[in-house]
Amino acid sequence: xxxxxxxxxxxxxxxxxxxxxxxxxxxxxxxxxxxxxxxxxxxxxxxxxxxxxxxxxxxxxxxxxxxxxxxxxxxxxxxxxxxxxxxxxxxxxxxxxxxxxxxxxxxxxxxxxxxxxxxxxxxxxxxxxxxxxxxxxxxxxxxxxxxxxxxxxxxxxxxxxxxxxxxxxxxxxxxxxxxxxxxxxxxxxxxxxxxxxxxxxxxxxxxxxxxxxxxxxxxxxxxxxxxxxxxxxxxxxxxxxxxxxxxxxxxxxxxxxxxxxxxxxxxxxxxxxxxxxxxxxxxxxxxxxxxxxxxxxxxxxxxxxxxxxxxxxxxxxxxxxxxxxxxxxxxxxxxxxxxxxxxxxxxxxxxxxxxxxxxxxxxxxxxxxxxxxxxxxxxxxxxxxxxxxxxxxxxxxxxxxxxxxxxxxxxxxxxxxxxxxxxxxxxxxxxxxxxxxxxxxxxxxxxxxxxxxxxxxxxxxxxxxxxxxxxxxxxxxxxxxxxxxxxxxxxxxx
Amino acid sequence: xxxxxxxxxxxxxxxxxxxxxxxxxxxxxxxxxxxxxxxxxxxxxxxxxxxxxxxxxxxxxxxxxxxxxxxxxxxxxxxxxxxxxxxxxxxxxxxxxxxxxxxxxxxxxxxxxxxxxxxxxxxxxxxxxxxxxxxxxxxxxxxxxxxxxxxxxxxxxxxxxxxxxxxxxxxxxxxxxxxxxxxxxxxxxxxxxxxxxxxxxxxxxxxxxxxxxxxxxxxxxxxxxxxxxxxxxxxxxxxxxxxxxxxxxxxxxxxxxxxxxxxxxxxxxxxxxxxxxxxxxxxxxxxxxxxxxxxxxxxxxxxxxxxxxxxxxxxxxxxxxxxxxxxxxxxxxxxxxxxxxxxxxxxxxxxxxxxxxxxxxxxxxxxxxxxxxxxxxxxxxxxxxxxxxxxxxxxxxxxxxxxxxxxxxxxxxxxxxxxxxxxxxxxxxxxxxxxxxxxxxxxxxxxxxxxxxxxxxxxxxxxxxxxxxxxxxxxxxxxxxxxxxxxxxxxxxx
Numbered sequence: 001x002x003x004x005x006x007x008x009x010x011x012x013x014x015x016x017x018x019x020x021x022x023x024x025x026x027x028x029x030x031x032x033x034x035x036x037x038x039x040x041x042x043x044x045x046x047x048x049x050x051x052x053x054x055x056x057x058x059x060x061x062x063x064x065x066x067x068x069x070x071x072x073x074x075x076x077x078x079x080x081x082x083x084x085x086x087x088x089x090x091x092x093x094x095x096x097x098x099x100x101x102x103x104x105x106x107x108x109x110x111x112x113x114x115x116x117x118x119x120x121x122x123x124x125x126x127x128x129x130x131x132x133x134x135x136x137x138x139x140x141x142x143x144x145x146x147x148x149x150x151x152x153x154x155x156x157x158x159x160x161x162x163x164x165x166x167x168x169x170x171x172x173x174x175x176x177x178x179x180x181x182x183x184x185x186x187x188x189x190x191x192x193x194x195x196x197x198x199x200x201x202x203x204x205x206x207x208x209x210x211x212x213x214x215x216x217x218x219x220x221x222x223x224x225x226x227x228x229x230x231x232x233x234x235x236x237x238x239x240x241x242x243x244x245x246x247x248x249x250x251x252x253x254x255x256x257x258x259x260x261x262x263x264x265x266x267x268x269x270x271x272x273x274x275x276x277x278x279x280x281x282x283x284x285x286x287x288x289x290x291x292x293x294x295x296x297x298x299x300x301x302x303x304x305x306x307x308x309x310x311x312x313x314x315x316x317x318x319x320x321x322x323x324x325x326x327x328x329x330x331x332x333x334x335x336x337x338x339x340x341x342x343x344x345x346x347x348x349x350x351x352x353x354x355x356x357x358x359x360x361x362x363x364x365x366x367x368x369x370x371x372x373x374x375x376x377x378x379x380x381x382x383x384x385x386x387x388x389x390x391x392x393x394x395x396x397x398x399x400x401x402x403x404x405x406x407x408x409x410x411x412x413x414x415x416x417x418x419x420x421x422x423x424x425x426x427x428x429x430x431x432x433x434x435x436x437x438x439x440x441x442x443x444x445x446x447x448x449x450x451x452x453x454x455x456x457x458x459x460x461x462x463x464x465x466x467x468x469x470x471x472x473x474x475x476x477x478x479x480x481x482x483x484x485x486x487x488x489x490x491x492x493x494x
Numbered sequence: 495x496x497x498x499x500x501x502x503x504x505x506x507x508x509x510x511x512x513x514x515x516x517x518x519x520x521x522x523x524x525x526x527x528x529x530x531x532x533x534x535x536x537x538x539x540x541x542x543x544x545x546x547x548x549x550x551x552x553x554x555x556x557x558x559x560x561x562x563x564x565x566x567x568x569x570x571x572x573x574x575x576x577x578x579x580x581x582x583x584x585x586x587x588x589x590x591x592x593x594x595x596x597x598x599x600x601x602x603x604x605x606x607x608x609x610x611x612x613x614x615x616x617x618x619x620x621x622x623x624x625x626x627x628x629x630x631x632x633x634x635x636x637x638x639x640x641x642x643x644x645x646x647x648x649x650x651x652x653x654x655x656x657x658x659x660x661x662x663x664x665x666x667x668x669x670x671x672x673x674x675x676x677x678x679x680x681x682x683x684x685x686x687x688x689x690x691x692x693x694x695x696x697x698x699x700x701x702x703x704x705x706x707x708x709x710x711x712x713x714x715x716x717x718x719x720x721x722x723x724x725x726x727x728x729x730x731x732x733x734x735x736x737x738x739x740x741x742x743x744x745x746x747x748x749x750x751x752x753x754x755x756x757x758x759x760x761x762x763x764x765x766x767x768x769x770x771x772x773x774x775x776x777x778x779x780x781x782x783x784x785x786x787x788x789x790x791x792x793x794x795x796x797x798x799x800x801x802x803x804x805x806x807x808x809x810x811x812x813x814x815x816x817x818x819x820x821x822x823x824x825x826x827x828x829x830x831x832x833x834x835x836x837x838x839x840x841x842x843x844x845x846x847x848x849x850x851x852x853x854x855x856x857x858x859x860x861x862x863x864x865x866x867x868x869x870x871x872x873x874x875x876x877x878x879x880x881x882x883x884x885x886x887x888x889x890x891x892x893x894x895x896x897x898x899x900x901x902x903x904x905x906x907x908x909x910x911x912x913x914x915x916x917x918x919x920x921x922x923x924x925x926x927x928x929x930x931x932x933x934x935x936x937x938x939x940x941x942x943x944x945x946x947x948x949x950x951x952x953x954x955x956x957x958x959x960x961x962x963x964x965x966x967x968x969x970x971x972x973x974x975x976x977x978x979x980x981x982x983x984x985x986x987x988x
Contacts, residue, residue, distance in 0.1 A: 017541035021515035024522045033736065036717045040735030043774070047511035223530045241534030242527065280537070 001074075004067035008083075011061045016280065018052045023238045031228040031246060042109070049105070062090050078464045082282050095144045104137050108410060115408035124379050124397045131407060132375045135368055138412050142369060153369045156413030161290045161420065162466050166366070169416050172423065172481045173359045179485045184340070184353055185391070187492050191341040197328050198336060204249040206320050211247055211261040213316055218265045218299065218447050220245075221272050232347075233260040235267035235296075239279035243271040254321075255337055259300055266299030267292055269451055273459035281464075288467040289414065293421020294428065295454065301351050301422070302429045303450065307334045308443040340492060342390045344399040351422075352492050355484075356389050358419040361404075365412050423484035424471070428458070430483045431475040495568075498561035502577075505555045510774065512546045517732045525722040525740060536603065543599070556584050572958045576776050589638045598631050602904060609902035618873050618891045625901060626869045629862055632906050636863060647863045650907030655784045655914065656960050660860070663910050666917065666975045667853045673979045678834070678847055679885070681986050685835040691822050692830060698743040700814050705741055705755040707810055712759045712793065712941050714739075715766050726841075727754040729761035729790075733773035737765040748815075749831055753794055760793030761786055763945055767953035775958075782961040783908065787915020788922065789948065795845050795916070796923045797944065801828045802937040834986060836884045838893040845916075846986050849978075850883050852913040855898075859906050917978035918965070922952070924977045925969040 025045070029038045055061065069087040072080045093101075111130040118127035142155040150158050154165040215227065225237070230246035237243035245264035250256045270286050278284040286292040303309050307330070314330040325333075340350040346357035363385065367373035373381055382401040387393045394400035406414050432438055432453050441449040457474035471479060519539070523532045549555065563581040566574045587595075605624040612621035636649040644652050648659040709721065719731070724740035731737035739758035744750045764780050772778040780786040797803050801824070808824040819827075834844045840851035857879065861867035867875055876895040881887045888894035900908050926932055926947050935943040951968035965973060 013537075013541050014545065017538045017545070020535060020538040021519060021542060025515060025518050028518045028522065032720055032722070034717055034720065037719065037736035040718075040773070041514060041732065043507075044511045044514040044732075047507050048515060051508065051511070223528050224534075225531065226526055226528065228526075238535065238538075242531035279534070 001067055001071050004064040007060060008064040008068060011055060011058065011064070012282065013280075015052065015055045016282075018048065018055065020238050022048065022052070023236060023242075027228075027236055027244060030230050030234070057090070057093060062094075065090055078278070078281065078283055081464055081466075086282065092145050096141070097144075100137070100140070104410070107133055107137070111408055112405075115402075115405060119398055119402045122396050122398045122402070124402060127402070127408070128375055131378075134407065134410050135375055135412075138410060139369060139371070153366055153413065156365075156369065157416065158413075160411075160414045161288050161417050163468050164290070164416075164420070168479075169362060169420075172420070173362060173416075175481050175485055176355050176359060176419070179489055180352070180355065181389075183489055183492050184342075184356060187340045187352060188342045188391075192335065192339050194339070195328075195332060195336055197325065198254065200254075200324055201251050202254045202321065202324070204251055207249045207251075207254075207257045208247075210317055210320050211257055213320075214258065214261050214313070215265060217313060217445075218262065218269070218303075219451050220265050220268055224272060225268060227261070233264050235264045235271070237268070237271040237285065239284045240272055240274045240276050241279070243268045258317075259304055259337070262304040263296045263300040266296035269299070269454070270295040270459050273451065273455040274462040275460045275464075278462040278464060283464040284462050287461065287463050287465060287470050289417040290420040290424060291458070291467040291470065293418055294424035295421075295458070297422045298425040298428060298454070299447075302425060302438075303442060303447060305334070305338050305351065306439060306442060307331070308439040310334050310337075311443060312445045338491075342392050344386075344392070344394045345403055347403075352488055353390070355419040355422060358415050360385055360389055361415040362419075365415070369412060420479075423481050424479060426484040426487040427471075427475065427480060428454070429487070495561055495565050498558040501554060502558040502562060505549060505552065505558070506776065507774075509546065509549045510776075512542065512549065514732050516542065516546070517730060517736075521722075521730060521738060524728070525724050540603075551584070551587060556588075559584055572772070572775065572777055575958055575960075580776065586639050590635070591638075594631070594634070598904070601627055601631070605902055606899075609896075609899060613892055613896045616890050616892045616896070618896060621896070621902070622869060625872075628901065628904050629869055629906075632904060633863060633865065647860055647907065650859075650863065651910065652907075654905075654908045655782050655911050657962050658784070658910075658914070662973075663856060663914075666914070667856060667910075669975050669979055670849050670853060670913070673983055674846070674849065675883075677983055677986050678836075678850060681834045681846060682836045682885075686829065686833050688833070689822075689826060689830055691819065692748065694748075694818055695745050696748045696815065696818070698745055701743045701745075701748075701751045702741075704811055704814050705751055707814075708752065708755050708807070709759055711807060711939075712756065712763070712797075713945050714759050714762055718766060719762060721755070727758050729758045729765070731762070731765040731779065733778045734766055734768045734770050735773070737762045752811075753798055753831070756798040757790045757794040760790035763793070763948070764789040764953050767945065767949040768956040769954045769958075772956040772958060777958040778956050781955065781957050781959060781964050783911040784914040784918060785952070785961040785964065787912055788918035789915075789952070791916045792919040792922060792948070793941075796919060796932075797936060797941060799828070799832050799845065800933060800936060801825070802933040804828050804831075805937060806939050832985075836886050838880075838886070838888045839897055841897075846982055847884070849913040849916060852909050854879055854883055855909040856913075859909070863906060914973075917975050918973060920978040920981040921965075921974060922948070922969065923981070926951075 025048075065083060065087050068075065068079075068083045072083060075083060107130070111127075111134060114130050115127050118124060138156065142152050145155045146152070150165070152166075157164050157166065157169065211227070215222065224241045225243040225245070228244065228246050229248060231248060233245070233247050235243070235245045245261070245268050247257050247260050247264070267286075270292060271284075274284055286295075310330050310333060314333055317333075318325040318328070338351070340352040342353060343349055346354070346361075349357050360382075364373065364378070364381065367381070368375070368378075379397050379401050382397075383393055386400065404415075406412075429438065432450070435453060436449060438450060441447075458470060461470050461473070465473075468478065471477075519542075559577060559581050562569065562573075562577045566577060569577060601624070605621075605628060608624050609621050612618060632650065636646050639649045640646070644659070646660075651658050651660065651663065705721070709716065718735045719737040719739070722738065722740050723742060725742060727739070727741050729737070729739045739755070739762050741751050741754050741758070761780075764786060765778075768778055780789075804824050804827060808827055811827075812819040812822070832845070834846040836847060837843055840848070840855075843851050854876075858867065858872070858875065861875075862869070862872075873891050873895050876891075877887055880894065898909075900906075923932065926944070929947060930943060932944060935941075952964060955964050955967070959967075962972065965971075
C-alpha cells in the first residue's frame with residue numbers, strides 16, 4: 001500500500017502539472033490568442049490531451065488507485081475522498097469503448113465551430129447532424145455508465161452534481177413550477193418600464209474602473225488573480241493562488257458588466273478562500289457545479305441586488321459616471337436591477353424568471369435522453385414549451401434552442417445545477433442571517449463578514465467532500481428548495 | 495531506419511506540444527500573472543520541465559536520433575539539419591553529470607529572485623555567492639562539452655551562435671574598437687542637447703495607439719499574433735502562426751515604446767514570414783540569436799531611424815499627440831532619435847555606442863571563464879573597463895555590473911550575438927540596396943518590399959540551416975563587419 005501511495009502521489013503531480021498547463025492554455029485561448037493562432041495549434045492540444053488521458057488511464061496508476069481504494073478506511077479523510085472520486089472516474093472511463101471515446105473527442109472539436117456558425121446564421125439544420133451524433137453518444141453513455149443505483153438521465157445528472165438525480169430535481173422543479181409560475185405571470189404581465197436614464201452610452205473604461213472597485217469591495221485578493229476580457233464572462237483557476245475572472249463590457253447596458261463581476265467574484269472567492277492544504281491535490285476548487293453556482297449567485301443576487309449594498313456603493317457609481325446618473329436615486333437604481341420580465345435568453349434573464357429557463361432545458365433533456373424526443377424536432381418543441389412556460393414565443397432559433405453552447409459541448413445534465421445553485425444560495429442566506437444580520441453587515445461597506453462566513457462554512461472544504469456532506473456540515477440540514485421559493489415569492493410579491 | 499524515423503516523429507510531436515505549453519505559460523507569467531500566482535505554482539513548472547527533459551533524453555529517442563544521424567545523407571535537407579542539431583544536443587546533455595544538471599536547475603530558480611533583489615537594492619554582495627556558483631558551473635560546462643574543435647569560452651559562444659568563436663569575435667570587436675572608438679569619442683564629447691519639446695508627458699494610451707499603427711505599417715500580421723505589456727519588451731512565438739511581442743510605456747520618454755515596437759516587430763516578422771512547412775518541426779523560428787537580432791536591429795535602426803521612414807509617419811505621430819509635437823519638424827525628430835551620447839545602460843544606448851557596451855561584456859566574460867578574473871572582483875573591473883571604453887565611470891553597480899539579467903540566468907557567450915546581429919543588419923542592408931533603393935521604398939509608406947526581400951533571403955529558411963549557410967545563400971558572401979563599421983562611421987561622421 002505504501003508503494004501504491006507513493007506511485008499515486010508521483011502520478012498526481014504529473015497530472016496536476018498538465019492540468020496547470022491546460023488551465024493557462026485555455027485562459028490564453030479564451031481571452032487573448034487570435035482565432036488563427038488557436039486553430040493553427042489545434043494539433044498541440046490533441047497531443048497534450050492524449051498525454052493527460054494516458055496519465056489518468058495508466059495501468060500502474062489504476063492499480064495504485066485500486067489498492068488505495070481497498071484501504072480507504074486507513075487513509076486520511078481528504079485523501080480517502082479523492083481516491084473514491086478518482087476510482088469512480090477510472091472505472092467509468094474504462095467502461096467507454098476506446099474507439100467511441102476517440103471518435104467523440106474528434107466530434108467535439110468539429111462540432112463547436114459548426115455550432116458557432118449555426119448560431120451566427122440562425123441555421124439549426126446546419127448543426128443538426130452534429131447534435132444528433134452528440135445526443136447519440138450521450139444516450140450510449142447512459143447505458144455504458146449505468147450501475148444498479150444510477151440509470152438513464154440520472155447517469156448524466158450525477159456527473160455534474162454528485163448524488164443528485166431526477167427524483168430530487170423533479171421535486172425541486174415541481175415546487176418551483178407550482179409556486180413561481182403564478183408570481184412570474186403576475187409580475188411579468190405589467191413589467192416595470194426601463195427607466196429613461198438607463199438608455200445611455202456607458203464608457204467601457206468607466207465600467208472597468210467600477211468593476212475593479214467592486215472587486216476590491218468584495219475582497220477579491222488581487223495579488224492572487226487577475227481580471228481580463230472574454231466574449232462570455234467566466235471564472236477559472238488553479239488552487240487558491242491563481243484565480244481568474246473575465247468580464248465583457250456592453251457600452252449600451254450599464255449593469256451587465258457590474259453583475260457579471262459580482263457573479264464571477266463569487267466563484268473566485270470560493271476558490272481563493274479554499275484551504276491551502278488542498279493545493280496540489282485533486283480536491284482544490286469547488287465541491288460541485290451546483291455548489292459553485294450557489295456562491296456566484298449568492299454574491300450576484302443576495303448581495304448585488306440588495307438595497308443595503310447599493311446604499312454604500314451607488315455614490316461611487318454615480319461619481320465615476322458623473323453626470324450620467326445625476327438625479328437617479330439609489331432606490332430607483334435598485335428597482336431597475338431587480339426588474340423582472342419575460343425574455344428569451346437565459347443568460348440575460350432576471351432572478352425571478354431565471355429558474356424557469358433552466359426548468360425548460362431540464363424537461364427537454366429528459367425527453368431527449370430517453371428517446372422520447374428527437375433532435376430534428378427540438379426547435380419546434382422548444383418553441384412550444386417556451387410558449388407554455390413564458391407565454392411568449394421565440395421568433396428565431398438563436399433566441400431559442402441555439403442560444404446556449406452546452407449541448408454543443410456534450411453537456412447534458414449540466415443546466416439543472418444552475419437552478420440548484422441559486423436555491424442553495426437562498427438556503428445559505430437564511431442560515432447566515434441566523435448568525436448575523438447580513439443586510440446590516442453589507443451596509444457597513446464590504447463583504448468581509450459574508451466572506452468569512454462562507455469561507456468557514458463552505459469554501460474551506462474545497463472539493464474534499466461531496467456537496468451534500470458540506471451542506472450538512474455548514475447548516476445542519478439537507479438541501480431544501482423552500483428557502484429559495486420563499487425568498488423569490490416574498491421578494492416579487494411586494 | 496523507417497522505424498527510427500517513425501519513433502522520432504512521434505516523440506517530436508510530444509516534445510513540441512510541451513514546448514507549446516511552455517511558450518504560453520511563460521507568456522502568461524511574463525505579461526499578466528501576479529507574482530504570487532507564479533511563485534505558488536513553481537512546483538508545476540518543475541514537473542513540466544522534468545517531463546520535457548525526460549522526453550528529450552529518452553533512450554529510445556536517443557537511439558532513433560543516432561540511427562537517423564548515421565543515415566543523414568539519405569534524409570531530406572531540413573530533416574538532416576534537424577537531426578544533426580538534435581544529435582549534438584543529446585550528446586552534450588549526456589556529457590553533463592546528472593547530479594550537476596539537477597543542482598544547477600535548482601540554483602537557477604533560486605538565483606533569479608536574489609538577483610532581482612540585489613539589483614533593486616544595489617547590493618552586489620547579496621548576489622555574489624550565487625554568481626560564483628553559476629560561474630563555477632559554466633566553467634565546468636566548458637570542460638564537459640569541449641571537443642577537439644571547440645574549447646573554453648568557444649564552447650559557450652558556439653551554444654548561442656553556431657560556428658562562431660573567439661577568433662571571429664576578436665577580429666570583429668578589434669575592428670569595432672579601432673574604427674568606432676575615435677568616432678564615439680568625437681561625437682559624444684559634444685552631444686547634441688535633448689530638445690526642449692522632448693521633455694513632456696506622453697499619454698500611454700496615445701503611445702499604444704501609435705505603436706499599433708506602426709505594427710500595421712510594418713505589416714505585422716495581427717491575425718497571427720498579439721502585443722501585450724511587460725517590464726522589458728520581448729518577442730516570443732510558436733511557429734509562424736502565433737507570434738507575440740510586448741512593449742513597455744514610459745510616460746516621460748516618447749520614443750522608448752516606439753523603438754521597442756519597431757525592434758520587436760523585426761523579430762516577429764522573422765517568425766511570421768518563415769516557411770509554414772517548418773511548423774511542427776524543430777526548425778521553425780530563427781536560425782540563431784545573432785540572425786534574430788539582425789532582423790530586429792534592421793527594423794529598429796536601418797528603417798526606424800531613417801529620415802525617409804519618418805517623412806511618411808511623423809505626421810501620424812504629430813496627429814495622435816496633437817498639439818504636443820506642433821512646430822517640431824521631421825528633421826528635428828529624426829535628429830533626436832539619432833542622438834549619440836555616453837551612457838551607462840546598454841539597453842538604453844544609442845546605435846553608435848551600443849556595440850561598445852557589448853564589447854565590454856565580451857571582454858569581461860573571456861576573463862571570467864578562463865579564471866583570470868574572479869566574481870568578487872567583477873564590480874571593480876567593470877568600472878575600470880567601462881571608464882577605459884567610455885570615459886565615464888558608473889556611480890553604482892545597478893548602472894554597472896548588475897544591470898543585465900543574462901549572467902543571473904547563466905547566459906555567458908550570449909552578449910556578443912547582439913553586436914553581431916547589428917552588424918549583419920548593415921551587411922544585409924548593403925545587399926538589399928543593390929536590389930532596390932531601400933530609402934525610396936520606405937518613402938512609399940510601408941515596409942512590404944523590405945519584408946519581402948527579407949522573407950525570401952532570410953526568413954523563409956527559419957532554423958533549417960546554420961546562420962552562416964543562410965547568409966551565404968542570401969547575399970553570396972560570409973559575414974563581414976566592414977559594412978557595419980562603414981555604416982556607423984559614415985553616419986556619425988556627418
